[in-house]
Amino acid sequence: MKIIKIDKKTWADGLERLKNQYRVYGPVKEDQGFHTYQPLQDGQQPDLNCLNTRLSPKAIVHPQSHPMFEYSLDEKQADHHIMKPVEAGEISRAVVGVRPCDAKAFQLVKLNFDTPEYKDPYWLNAYAATTFVGLACNDPCSTCFCTTSGCGPFHEEELDILLIDMGEEYAANILTEKGAHLAGAAGWNAVEEEMGMDGRLADQKQAAEAKIRSFVKTDRLREVETTALYEAPFWEEIAFSCINCGTCTYACPTCWCFDIQDETHGQSGKRMRNWDSCMYPLFTLHGSGHNPRSTKIHRVRQRFMHKLKYFVDKYDAGIQCVGCGRCVRLCPVNIDIRKVCGLMNSYDTSACVCPTP
Amino acid sequence: MSECIDRIKEISERLLADGKVDMVIGFRKGTLPMMNEPCFARRAADTVHLVWDSNCGINLANYLTDRKEKIGIIAKGCDSRNIVTHIIENKIKREQLYIIGIPCRGMVDKRRIADRFGGEIEDVFEETDTVIVKGEGTEKRFPKTDVLQENCRICIHRNPVIYDELAGDLVEEQADVDRYEDIRKIESMPPSEKKDFFSNLLSTCIRCYACRNACPLCYCPTCFVDESRPQWVGKGQDPVDVETFHFLKAYHCAGRCTDCGACERACPVGIKVRLFTKKLEKDCLELFNWEAGLSLDDRPPLDVYRPDDPDNFIK
Numbered sequence A: 001m002k003i004i005k006i007d008k009k010t011w012a013d014g015l016e017r018l019k020n021q022y023r024v025y026g027p028v029k030e031d032q033g034f035h036t037y038q039p040l041q042d043g044q045q046p047d048l049n050c051l052n053t054r055l056s057p058k059a060i061v062h063p064q065s066h067p068m069f070e071y072s073l074d075e076k077q078a079d080h081h082i083m084k085p086v087e088a089g090e091i092s093r094a095v096v097g098v099r100p101c102d103a104k105a106f107q108l109v110k111l112n113f114d115t116p117e118y119k120d121p122y123w124l125n126a127y128a129a130t131t132f133v134g135l136a137c138n139d140p141c142s143t144c145f146c147t148t149s150g151c152g153p154f155h156e157e158e159l160d161i162l163l164i165d166m167g168e169e170y171a172a173n174i175l176t177e178k179g180a181h182l183a184g185a186a187g188w189n190a191v192e193e194e195m196g197m198d199g200r201l202a203d204q205k206q207a208a209e210a211k212i213r214s215f216v217k218t219d220r221l222r223e224v225e226t227t228a229l230y231e232a233p234f235w236e237e238i239a240f241s242c243i244n245c246g247t248c249t250y251a252c253p254t255c256w257c258f259d260i261q262d263e264t265h266g267q268s269g270k271r272m273r274n275w276d277s278c279m280y281p282l283f284t285l286h287g288s289g290h291n292p293r294s295t296k297i298h299r300v301r302q303r304f305m306h307k308l309k310y311f312v313d314k315y316d317a318g319i320q321c322v323g324c325g326r327c328v329r330l331c332p333v334n335i336d337i338r339k340v341c342g343l344m345n346s347y348d349t350s351a352c353v354c355p356t357p
Numbered sequence B: 001m002s003e004c005i006d007r008i009k010e011i012s013e014r015l016l017a018d019g020k021v022d023m024v025i026g027f028r029k030g031t032l033p034m035m036n037e038p039c040f041a042r043r044a045a046d047t048v049h050l051v052w053d054s055n056c057g058i059n060l061a062n063y064l065t066d067r068k069e070k071i072g073i074i075a076k077g078c079d080s081r082n083i084v085t086h087i088i089e090n091k092i093k094r095e096q097l098y099i100i101g102i103p104c105r106g107m108v109d110k111r112r113i114a115d116r117f118g119g120e121i122e123d124v125f126e127e128t129d130t131v132i133v134k135g136e137g138t139e140k141r142f143p144k145t146d147v148l149q150e151n152c153r154i155c156i157h158r159n160p161v162i163y164d165e166l167a168g169d170l171v172e173e174q175a176d177v178d179r180y181e182d183i184r185k186i187e188s189m190p191p192s193e194k195k196d197f198f199s200n201l202l203s204t205c206i207r208c209y210a211c212r213n214a215c216p217l218c219y220c221p222t223c224f225v226d227e228s229r230p231q232w233v234g235k236g237q238d239p240v241d242v243e244t245f246h247f248l249k250a251y252h253c254a255g256r257c258t259d260c261g262a263c264e265r266a267c268p269v270g271i272k273v274r275l276f277t278k279k280l281e282k283d284c285l286e287l288f289n290w291e292a293g294l295s296l297d298d299r300p301p302l303d304v305y306r307p308d309d310p311d312n313f314i315k
């Protein structure tokens, strides 16, 4: 669409104006030293020097705990034992400072929540109510491998506006109608002709891409046969150190799994939807007591097979990973998806020697 | 401490070559600075990958639970105490183990180093008592004692308490350590302040349970938080449920926790969960003169009754 120049001196005023129309979220530094996305209070600024938040912004659209229905068990009430939807009251929300990888992740997650068969109202309503104001990464971290996982430091997919830090000012690339509306609400309207994407901005984009030092190879993932990969001998070694903590999946912008639980207190209760993870034994425990993923190896394999094989085969939309590097940094025992992806991608089924009967 | 590595490799290689053990559990170099990964070697040739330095803070006793093989295991002071606890609690048999003891000078705290360094860290080396951190065009040196994990700074059992062979010379134990300064501070708070302190402490918890899963003591087939019939706690982010998990987890570790720090190290959001277990550790020391995992011959205070057990808390 068009590129707007925002003088950093007027940036804060624009954000304050936005807060009249949107609930604005942005990275905020916690006492513990890391950043999380928080709703910004009046006068509060997002910290855009944050390299990236500890957890991804997925919780803004898909909260870790979310009440779907409420009910009463009190038979004196006319509507006892009837599930009533909890009104979400979706107000317009703006997320400022989203990194391009995290934005791209919403596109992958949408494949799961918005299908011809199923439309997840909670996710879709929250998503529709949200405007994403991205921030291009001039200085990617050492663990970012976005350029080989379907996006990049200046990637635009799923963003409504992409901000590019040009020193004294931000160049705001308005990418959608939603973005244009938000820019209007903030009073950002100084159209900048000279900063077209082919000039200084393109150079800056190239420079940022050149700084990416970490890569994955994914070219063979589709062709490697699923069952051969499933039975590959390397899983025992990969899984050995895993403590099945699920940190990797909770931190991941593209992991979408959840669990549904009724929480009853006295005579009233709520039907909750909580994040869940394939790393937990309970995730697959059947009512019968049988667990088809009964060992750690099953669970670790599921995480990687889902992200790097099943997803690839099912959607033809690349891998279910945007290369943000969170799981790499946060795994307490250093299980590294880049390494596992390499093993899977280069797996040579013909080199596998079957035991002679 | 990294000098131990030659001995570790030599011993491990010998054990595997002679068929004394089926596997050796140790560490290999990780893909990020200050991260080593627990690993196993089944063949003598695999032992070349083993490493040892101040980034081996994961407690390897956690990898022994209910294993059936004969295992060689590398054990620093705290791991050895958790191995003792594992043996006492029948999670592994002494005869299954060949313990390669490592006298330890403490593990470094990767978060503290990252904070003090500032920018992106590219590489970290150690020289005797110095940690050298390299970033883009910069290098900073820290005395190791300034960047130790909190539990290592106050550790009084650096030498392994049980071993079959040592991979280094015994080190002098730290004396005059005040282990409970932080706990006394919390104990002296009035109840409402305590409540706020704990709520604040746990406010960023995402209930991933990395703290529980990194802990060798937490081996229950189904943890109480995961039970669904009956369901003891809600599974969402309600602060009461989050706090219930933490308080009960700590109580389940009473008289067993060795303050190895694996829980705190594993937490993705840096919550100081040891504050809970240390309070119970202090109580066990004061009430029963007990420190966990020091000997195979003593039963832990919470699984024996002695007529002279202190009872003045019963009102």
Ligand code: SF4
Residues within 6 Å of the ligand: A241, A242, A243, A244, A245, A246, A247, A248, A249, A279, A330, A331, A332, A333, A334, A335
């Ligand atoms: S973060 Fe690491 S240890 Fe935890 S479940 Fe994921 S891979 Fe396993």
Ligand code: SF4
Residues within 6 Å of the ligand: A248, A251, A252, A253, A254, A255, A307, A320, A321, A322, A323, A324, A325, A326, A327, A328, A337
């Ligand atoms: S799998 Fe890891 S690197 Fe990929 S998107 Fe998820 S957290 Fe980021």
Ligand code: SF4
Residues within 6 Å of the ligand: A249, A254, A255, A256, A257, A276, A277, A278, A279, A302, A303, A304, A306, A307
């Ligand atoms: S990797 Fe696991 S938690 Fe993540 S989406 Fe796939 S199955 Fe769910």
Ligand code: SF4
Residues within 6 Å of the ligand: B059, B214, B215, B216, B217, B253, B256, B257, B258, B259, B260, B261, B262, B263, B264, B274, B277
């Ligand atoms: S509770 Fe923490 S410090 Fe205590 S033994 Fe378990 S992991 Fe170690």
Ligand code: SF4
Residues within 6 Å of the ligand: B204, B205, B206, B207, B208, B209, B210, B211, B212, B266, B267, B268, B269, B270, B271, B273
């Ligand atoms: S590891 Fe940290 S975030 Fe995870 S449950 Fe424990 S205290 Fe909470």
